[in-house]
Amino acid sequence: MSALPQSPHALVTGGGRGIGxxxxxxxxxxxxxxxxxxxxxATLEEAIKAGAAHFAVVADVSDEVALNAAIMEASVRQPIDILIANAGSAESAPFVKSDSALFSRMMDVNFMGVVHAIRAVLPGMKDRSYGRIVAVASTAGLKGYAYVSAYTAAKHAVVGLVRSLALEMAGSNVTVNAVCPGFTDTDLVAGSIENIMKKTGRSREQAIANLARHNPQGRLITPQEVADAVLWLCGEGAGAVTGQAIAIAGGEI
Known part of the structure; x- marks a missing residue:
């Protein structure tokens, strides 16, 4: 594992639970x-009490004004060296029942939330000639899945943003990457499991197996496996790694 630079300040959006x-x-x-x-x-404070963070700020990533204020508050303590743009949500529906409001919600949280966060931290990173930006996308940013067209479109947009911004930042010692987990054992996927159970009458075990079938290893990814990949991307040894969308999916991609 490559070491982090000395005492960096990392901001993790959606950092109160799950992968974040x-x-x-x-x-x-x-x-x-x-x-x-x-x-x-309350969820953020629980993370602090558990030793998973030092500080917390409250904001909805889809609200640019609120997010900017929260990031400014966090930056007062120490400039932000590492941004993990993890916050997101998923809604499922057939395309013909996916109205404009659903597409807007998925784009606002999963894509524009990443855009807003990067905009807030990037000028400081450029001024200091150092930064690590990692967006938590999804295998849905690398392939299609039925019944989540809006979510998939938003995650594809995140991967496109990462690849483009990495080229702009290539000479600045600021790297920009994405990790793309498959179905991961989190609260978000638990919601998908409940949805499958409700709509199909399957048991919990059958619903989990339905999601795990996408992974050639036949299992859900763990949040720690995603965290390990992110930690490597933030390390000093990953300075030449930028513009990448790394699948953490047991060989699915």
């Missing part, structure tokens, strides 16, 4: 000062 919390905890263990950002103050 696992990433935050891994960064703390590696020696970073970690601020978690999310909509639920």
């Amino acid at each position: 919390r696992a990433i935050a905890a891994a960064l703390v263990e590696a020696g970073a000062t970690v601020t978690v950002l999310g909509r639920n103050a």
Whole structure:
């Protein structure tokens, strides 16, 4: 595992639970000062009490004004060296029942939330000639899935943004990458499992197996596996890795 630079400040959006919390905890263990950002103050405080973060700020990533204010608050303590743009949500529906409002919600949270966060931290990173930006996308950013066309479109947009921005930043010592987990054992996927059970009458075990079938290893990914990949991308040894969308999916991609 490549080491982090000395005492960096990392901001993790959606850092109160699931993949975000696992990433935050891994960064703390590696020696970073970690601020978690999310909509639920109680969840963020729980992460701090558990030792998975040092500080918390509350904002909805789809609200650019609120997000900018929260990131400014976090930056007062120490400039942000590492951004993990993890916050996201998923809704499923057949395309013919996916109205404009659904597409807007998926784009606002999963794509524009990444755009807003990067805009807030990038000028400082450029001024200091150092930064690590990692967007948590999805295998849905690399392939299609039925019944989640809006979510998939948003995640494809994230991967496109990462690839383009990495080229713009290539001479600045700011790297921009994405990790693309397959179905991961989190609250978000738990919602998908409940949805499958409700719509199909399958048992929980059958619903999990329905999701795990996409992974050639026949299982769900763990949040820690995603966190380990992110930690490597943030390390000093990954300075030449930029513009990548790394699948963490047991060979699915």
